Structures are given as structure tokens and as C-alpha cells.
Amino acid sequence: MRHADIPTRITAFLATLALLCTVCAPLARAENKLQIMTATTDLAALAQEIGGDRVEAESIARGYQDPHFVEAKPSFLLKLRRADLLIVVGLELEIGWLPPLITQSTNPKIQVGASGYFDASRYAKILEIPTGVVTRAEGDVHPLGNPHYWLDPENGLRIAKGIQNKLSEMRPGDSSYFAQRYDSFEKRIKQADEKWLAEMKPYAGRKIVTYHRSWPNFAEHFGLNVVGYVEPRPGIPPSPQHTVELIGMMKRDGIKVIAVEPYFDLKTPDAVARDTGAQVVVLTPSVGGEKEITDYFKLFDYDIAKLKQAFDATK
């Protein structure tokens, strides 16, 4: 037995493979709903808005998790291998974790460039696209632009339109249903946006400091002015020298609000706030960042309410 020749070994190998293939025949799909996996909760919320009860959308990252640093756990593979559509943020936000998941998913439908791969950034207005030389001396810079683009309701609507087209292409029979859902979403978001803009109008032009560069689209849409960051460079932890400079700048310009994402440590922002009399406000950049933020509308409701509170408290 020890001296098994090569044909025997190859036969044994092939037999094992055959066994693997037959025993593990693909499990029958019980439901007829389109299975959508998304990189972040915001994209899942938008997909659910358009897909309604014809889809099941689930996000890999949680809303209170830093979307740059998600672990590529095998449990996600179980979901990805059954997905009909994968919606990603793109712009290299998920570069540290999504590519191996896609490769290992063994799902041809969601491979990059396949019909079930949907890059939402293609439909959105992208800010902070670096020009000239791009190096990591600027920190964890995204050469294709800032990937936190979903924090602008206009972009939400643009992405929703893209999702509507994609879903209609995948399920032509349901295209009128998706169109109707989109129309309803468009109407509601326009109404909501008018309300949000009216709420934010009194604070137009207010200068704020944020921890990470997560808010350029939000700030542009709602007329805020982000003038500084707790991080010295994107992805680089706060340094004493930068913190001192930040405190000086905030005192000089009378900046009273520091917005922090839920996944960052509050130690440095709190210390800065103590020195400057500013208020730290934890804003969530994603749906699910807090329990009550269950959809795309509530995301803006929550962040705007928190910001207003902070602005009013530091008048």
C-alpha cells in the first residue's frame, strides 16, 4: 500500500473529488427572492427601499463598525456564495477585506465585473478626488476619491436609481414594481431632504472638526464647513503635536463642535473639547450605527438632530 503507484493515487484523488461534488450538491434555493449582499448597511437599506419584498438585502459590515477594517470571516462566505447581487461601496474602501471574500465565495455571479457585481460609487457624486502625486505620506488616502459618499441624500437617490436599473435588469418581470418603489423613494427623500435642509439652514457655514474624513458629502450638502480633523492624516492615530495644533486652531476660529464616528476612541476628542469648550458629538455615518437608525431616512434624522443639539448647546 505504501508504494501506491501514480494511477492509483490519481484515481483516489479523483474519487475524493467526485465524492465531494456529489455529496455536496448545491442546496436547493427555497425562496425566490433576490439575495442581495452589500458591503455596508447603507447600501443594504437603499437596496431594500427599491427591492421591497422581492429582495432580501444584508450587509457584511455593521453600522457601528469601521468599514475600512472589517474581518473577512468565513461566515460571510456562507452568505456570499448564495448571493445574486453584491453591492459594494467601491473607491477602495473595502480593499482590505472584500477581495479575498469575493474570490473565496466560489460564486461566479458576484465576481468583479460579473452581472451580479454592482459598484455604487459609479452612480454617485464623488468628492476629494486627489489630483497630482498621490502618496501615503498623506495617510491612508483613497486615490479614487472619498468613499463616504452615501452621506448625501442626493447620492442616495442616485444610487437608488442605479439599483433600480440593476434589479429591473435581473428581474424584468418585476421592473414596474421596482420603478414604483423608486418613485415612492424619490418622493419621500425629496420631502425629507427639504425638511433636513430647512433644519440645517440656521447653521449654514458653521465650522466643525471631525475625527476622520467621513463627512465631505454630508457637509457639502448641508452647508457645513469641516475645517479640521482629529486624525493628523486619514488612518493615522492622533499625535500630541497635531492635537495641540488642532486645539489652537479651534480656539482661534471659535469652533465648538467635534463630530466623531462611533468606532473611534473618544479620549483625544474629549481632551480637545475640554481645552476648547467644544462639544463632542457622536454621529453615525451608517444605518444601524445606533439601534433606532433602521433605515436611510433615520440616518439623517439622527445625525441632524445630534448636530442641532450640539450647535444649540455651544451657541
Next chain:
Amino acid sequence: MKKFAFLSAMVFYCVAASAQQSSPVAPSSTSTTEDTRMKSLEERVNTLTKEVALLRAELQAMREAKSPQTSIGDRILLASTRVEPGMIPAPASSVGNSPTSPEPVPAQASQMQTYGGATSNAKLLNPDISFIGDFIGTSGHNAVSPSRSLEMHESEVGMQAIIDPYARADGFISFGEEGVNIEEGYVTFTALPAGLLLKVGKMRAEFGKVNMTHNHALPFIDRPLATNNLVGGEDGIDDAGISLSRFLPAPKNWFVQGTAQVYRGDSANVFQANSRQDVSVVGHLRVYRDLGESTNIDLGASYARGHNNAGIGTSFDPERFLTNLYAADATLRWKPLRRAIYHSFLFRNEFFWSARDQLSAQTTGFFQTQHAFGLYSDAEYRINRRWTFGGRFDRSGHANNASLTDTGFSSILTYWPSEFSQIRGQYRFGHLADPVTTKYSYANEFLFQFLFVMGAHGAHPF
């Protein structure tokens, strides 16, 4: 076709115009036939001018249609939208617009090119290229396996790209102090039926955890003693072959994956193929489960079998000398999602059994099988965003002399200036056996390491 018509019209227009210009110098015979001809020519020129203008407009319209930017209709604007330059393409140019007038270029497309020039689009098809430098310094005493005081231990160049709709490829070339080695170079077929994942090329075998890990991704500066003694050391089981994996049916929320691999049979000092038939095989079973959103458990069992070099140059048939390797691994990970970049904990154990056929003496003696056992157990904790510390316990027999057992302990402190570089210091204690003299000695060493990453290095599998 329209372009051709346009060009023909232009040529005709020029000929006609030159004819018109030359006409004043023509003999001024006042024949009425000449006047009539001139008038008809003028009329034709006028008609042609109009046609040229029309063709220009059509050409312009065609260019507009080909423009990559979406039309106004595709743009969604809320009532509150502030329209900015570049957001909306200019309306199609009217008739008579100069063909050299700039086409409306979308703002995003013009800014996509981060390093300028029209050729940069071609560079987009280049693979992701990365370079990882691994510099190690060692001080202290180690009589059994001394390392150099300072060395550029390894410089790894990685190239990764999607090949076509059906496959992607990964290549890692390592430049060490002793030469160049293709550490890995394989193509992965991602679009196979029946949930199969096929890899073909040279790759690190799926034998346990640490064998799969590249040097720069190790939790410690060095590899565990068990890897060095039983599984081929730094290079490990790394060979040319074919790998096939598949998810296996499992209870809900359990992830089970089986992998079968066939290699040529040449891997460091573990396997050596004496003939073409001496392929080595590796089998791996992985079981994973989330114990909560922050905690998970990862278990694995591995088997490898191949020929070794013990029979070469002896009176015995080299085909009789095999090495069978068995391994089991268990990893517990904890990483709270809200503070994932600040705190994490990992506890890993790997056990190895080696059954190596050899002769009782170097070239003579009787046929025997050495059964050696090795293990390591390590724990790492991330204290904050920049600091990680860990400890490792090591114990391992020697593959060719199971009566010799090395024991060791290491502690490590890592500082991360950013996610693209690491500075580490490791204290390593060892009670090591010299394989030649079979005498034991103590080793006390301090190692330090600088790791740095250039370029886009793809993420490693979990």
C-alpha cells in the same frame, strides 16, 4: 461612412474654392457661358458649404452620444441641488459650432487620472504591485541555529490582478539573502460550477495555519520551533501543484471547507520527489463558527504525505521512504466591532505529528520510522491602535530524531506607526538540541524587525 462623406465634401469644397479663387485671374472673356458656369459653381459651393455645416453638426452629435458621461436625463437632482460646473454636461452644440471646441468632459472622469497623461488609463490594467521589506536584527546567544546580526531577511514583491472573467492570479517573489524564490505564483479559477475553487501554480500548502502565512504576516518575527523542525521551516510545504476546495454541507451557521491538493513533491527538507510519480498530497478540513459578533472559533485538521530524501544514496529503494504529517489547529479570536481598531485578542494552538521513514544511521542501518510531535501555543493582544503584545510557547521533537526535543518561549511587542509599517521587538528563549552532537544548550536572544509595505498589497485570507 459619414466621416468619409464629410472628408469627400471637404476635398470637393477646397477644390471648388481654389477654382473660385483662380477665376479672377482667368482670361476675362465676357462669354455668357462662362458667367453661367461661374454662377452654377457658386451655387454648388454654397450648397456644399451648407452640407459641410450639416455634416459637422451630425459629427458633433455623434461625439456627444459617445461621451461617457450620462445625459442630463440620467442625472438625478433634488429640489435643493446646487448645480456646479462639470456636474451637468453642456447641451449638444448647435450647428456651426467649431469642431475644435472642447467637448463637455465629466468632472469625475477628468480627475480620475491621478498621475496625469493619457497613458495612465493603460496603467490601470497593470496588476496591483507591492513591495514588502522585512529587516531583522538579532543579538544574544544561540549556539544551535544562530542568525545573522543584521539582515534584509526578505523583500517580497507581490503582483495581483484579475486575469479574465473566470480567474485571478497572485504572484509573490521573495528576494532573500540567499537568492530569489517564487514564494507563490498561482491562478485561481473563481467561476467554476458546483462551488469549486481551483488553484493552479506554486503555492503554500493548506497545511495548518502557519504554513499558509507569509513571513511578513506572521504574528512573531520567527516561525515556531515545530514548523522549523517538522514542516520545512520558513519555506514550509510550498510547491508546484493543484488545489481544489469546496464548502461542505454543515449545520446552520457552521462553515466547513474541504481542500485537496496535489504537489510535485519537493518542499524544503520535508518532501523530495525521487521520480515523477512521487507526488505529495495535502488534505485540509476547516471548521469555523461565529460565537457572537466579536468572537469566533476556527478549527482545522490537515494531512500531508510525500517522499523524503532519506533513501537517496543508500542501498535501499528511495521509493520506500515517506513522510506522513498530521496537524490540528484551533484558534479563538475576539475583536469587538465598535473598537476593532483598538482591541483584539487571538489565541492559537497548532499540533503537529511527523512520521518520517529513514535509516537508523546516515547511510547504513535499518529502516525505521521516527515519530516526532510538536506544538506551539500563542496569544496576541492589541492594547491600543498602535501597540500589540504577545507570547508563544514552543515544543517540538526533531523530525529525524524524535528523542531530541526543543523547547522555547517568546514574547513580542509590536508598534504600528500606521497600518503600512511595523516595528517589533522579540525576546526568545530556547532549550535547543544540536542535531549533530545531540547536546542541549540554552539560547537567549533579542530580535528586532522593521516591516514596511509599498504599493497595493492585497488582503490576506482570514
